Amino acid sequence: YAASTLVSTPRDTPSFDLEAPAPTRGDRAMKARISATLFGARSPGEHVAHYEIQRRVASGGMGVVYAATDTKLGRRVALKLVRGSALSERERERLEREGRVLAKLNHPNIVQVYEIGEHEDEVYVSMEFVEGATLYEWQRAPQRRRSELLRAYHDAALGLVAAHEAGVIH
Numbered sequence: 001y002a003a004s005t006l007v008s009t010p011r012d013t014p015s016f017d018l019e020a021p022a023p024t025r026g027d028r029a030m031k032a033r034i035s036a037t038l039f040g041a042r043s044p045g046e047h048v049a050h051y052e053i054q055r056r057v058a059s060g061g062m063g064v065v066y067a068a069t070d071t072k073l074g075r076r077v078a079l080k081l082v083r084g085s086a087l088s089e090r091e092r093e094r095l096e097r098e099g100r101v102l103a104k105l106n107h108p109n110i111v112q113v114y115e116i117g118e119h120e121d122e123v124y125v126s127m128e129f130v131e132g133a134t135l136y137e138w139q140r141a142p143q144r145r146r147s148e149l150l151r152a153y154h155d156a157a158l159g160l161v162a163a164h165e166a167g168v169i170h
Contacts, residue, residue: 042066042081049119051079051126058134067129070114077114078129081122092123099125101166109159 042053042064051068054076058065063082070077082095099116106112112128132138135156139149163169 047071048079048081048122048124049117051077051124053079068126070126076129077126078111080125080127082124087123095123095125098168101168102163105162105166107159107162109155110163 042048042056044053044055046053048068050070050072052071054067054069056064057067057078063080066079066081068077068079069075087095096116099113102110103113103116111130113125114128115124115126117124117126135152138144139152
């Protein structure tokens with residue numbers, strides 16, 4: 001981005017105005033794309049489709065999950081981004097098929113899937129945001145009783161069974 005802008009004086013002598021204009025939306029979008037390409041990260045305030053990134057929540061083998069705001073509906077979501085270039089056509093179709101199936105499920109132990117789409121060569125899945133620790137973090141609390149652990153794993157298994165019955169193998 002240019003640090004100065006060429007302006008002319010009354011005598012048509014070129015001079016430099018050191019007050020740079022404010023970055024445009026396009027400038028900010030370009031900076032965000034470069035950052036995502038170089039560092040695999042999205043910045044707070046950046047948009048992916050109609051979702052505004054709030055913060056990075058987690059990352060895994062397939063992608064990165066962000067807490068985001070659905071600007072159309074005004075609700076907080078978990079937004080999972082998967083680099084489209086990292087997916088084969090078959091994997092992309094499988095992800096979309098699983099997204100459609102999961103969006104139809106309504107189970108207390110499965111997060112609700114709201115939308116699946118593409119944005120700048122990335123596939124995204126918008127889903128229910130659940131605040132709290134990961135199961136791994138939760139189970140390591142020193143005061144955790146065996147009955148609590150068994151109940152949590154039982155509940156997770158019920159969700160897994162529901163997904164399997166719907167045709168989703170995770």
